[in-house]
Amino acid sequence: DAKTTQPTSMDCAEGRAANLPCNHSTISGNEYVYWYRQIHSQGPQYIIHGLKNNETNEMASLIITEDRKSSTLILPHATLRDTAVYYCIVRVANFGNEKLTFGTGTRLTIIP
Amino acid sequence: SQTIHQWPATLVQPVGSPLSLECTVEGTSNPNLYWYRQAAGRGLQLLFYSVGIGQISSEVPQNLSASRPQDRQFILSSKKLLLSDSGFYLCAWKRAGGSPSSGNTIYFGEGSWLTVV
Numbered sequence: 001d002a003k004t005t006q007p008t009s010m011d012c013a014e015g016r017a018a019n020l021p022c023n024h025s026t027i028s029g030n031e032y033v034y035w036y037r038q039i040h041s042q043g044p045q046y047i048i049h050g051l052k053n054n055e056t057n058e059m060a061s062l063i064i065t066e067d068r069k070s071s072t073l074i075l076p077h078a079t080l081r082d083t084a085v086y087y088c089i090v091r092v093a094n095f096g097n098e099k100l101t102f103g104t105g106t107r108l109t110i111i112p
Numbered sequence: 113s114q115t116i117h118q119w120p121a122t123l124v125q126p127v128g129s130p131l132s133l134e135c136t137v138e139g140t141s142n143p144n145l146y147w148y149r150q151a152a153g154r155g156l157q158l159l160f161y162s163v164g165i166g167q168i169s170s171e172v173p174q175n176l177s178a179s180r181p182q183d184r185q186f187i188l189s190s191k192k193l194l195l196s197d198s199g200f201y202l203c204a205w206k207r208a209g210g211s212p213s214s215g216n217t218i219y220f221g222e223g224s225w226l227t228v229v
Contacts, residue, residue: 034217043202043220044156045116087155102148102156 022088118221135203
């Protein structure tokens with residue numbers, strides 16, 4: 001799976017949009033971009049994923065650049081409960097077994 | 113809906129003692145199952161995965177083993193714990209087959225904190 005690069009930490013004011021970048025310059029054509037987050041002492045929570053089109057769900061939006069070498073996760077109106085470590089992952093879409101390789105992620109702190 | 117249960121939530125064990133962490137998934141059949149470990153301040157490391165009963169693949173050589181005695185049960189074990197086995201252990205599952213385009217993804221349990229003393 002392609003390697004990803006994320007900033008170690010970020011701050012965002014409560015109520016503002018939080019924009020979390022991820023670089024995946026070696027991504028291949030059949031690899032999806034996934035985002036998870038992990039609140040302290042809990043299991044990772046799935047947020048969103050996409051291949052090449054921008055995606056939106058009830059939690060966030062995912063913007064993937066046209067060359068697919070980077071993406072941005074957007075939390076439109078950040079709340080204190082969004083404070084967590086956010087992981088960007090790219091993986092091949094296997095139909096059988098698959099693995100997710102997590103890096104160290106971005107620690108997002110929402111400031112009141 | 114599908115749920116995943118993992119226990120115990122916290123465990124303090126002496127060096128050299130055995131370990132058994134259990135994970136069960138409800139609401140689905142023949143899931144892919146995973147054990148991850150997260151050491152303090154680090155990302156998640158895949159330890160074992162299973163695509164069916166009795167089928168276990170190990171990702172890293174270590175002091176741990178995994179078993180899948182039933183379709184929706186995944187157990188992480190050790191005969192003799194080491195200090196380096198301390199960490200946060202996560203069980204996860206994914207619906208077998210399907211593709212990300214259909215929304216298929218991996219879901220995690222709440223984790224088990226293991227401290228070896």
